[in-house]
Amino acid sequence: MPEKKQRPLSPHASIYRPPAAMMTSIMHRISACAMSFIGAPMLVWWLWSLAEGPRTYEQFTGFASSWLGTFILFGLSWCFFQHLASGIRHLIMDIGAGFELKTAQRGALATFAISAVLTVAFWTVLTLK
Template structure:
């Protein structure tokens, strides 16, 4: 397929008025790319550190306990929960359900807010109930 053929491109970001449906769609892609690259590399670092031995593992956890590591982990938690929530929305919509305007808008708002709440709740639990990073 030639890239230069005169097939029309579908209308892109610039012509749409922003709404919650558009937000969750673009968030799904951004969080997916971020989780793949940043989350993928972090997973590899964690497993390598564990396999390499105590010193490597302590070096890894030292970074994760540092405030930069904490911000990274909280960010990845949100990205994971956001991608999971919008992914579930996609699975539901794949069955043909939830395309009515009001229903779609409602669940788009839920899917963009709930991960923020869950991220806050999970990290409140880790920091204050479990007492990690204390």
């Protein structure tokens, strides 16, 4: 009986580090889904509560100002800024810039940094009023 060849093992999940560009692409899709399936219904609920009257609007603002509502709105704002930063990165790449490996990696990581800074700045401005 012939001996079986030793095949190389795939990188194990514990040592594999996903590239920044891959994580940016995944987060771009996740943020779009979150804004579509959570953000759009929240927007419709807000608009409906405005049209329905003060009592319904108070119910919406009661939920929106609760810890769960604030958590959801904070997450949605981060999704918006992440999607925006990633879209701008893609726009830059569409014009032919940013394809060098180091530049692409820095651009991908920059989307996360920009979205975090913009989210914190947005909520800081909101809480100042």
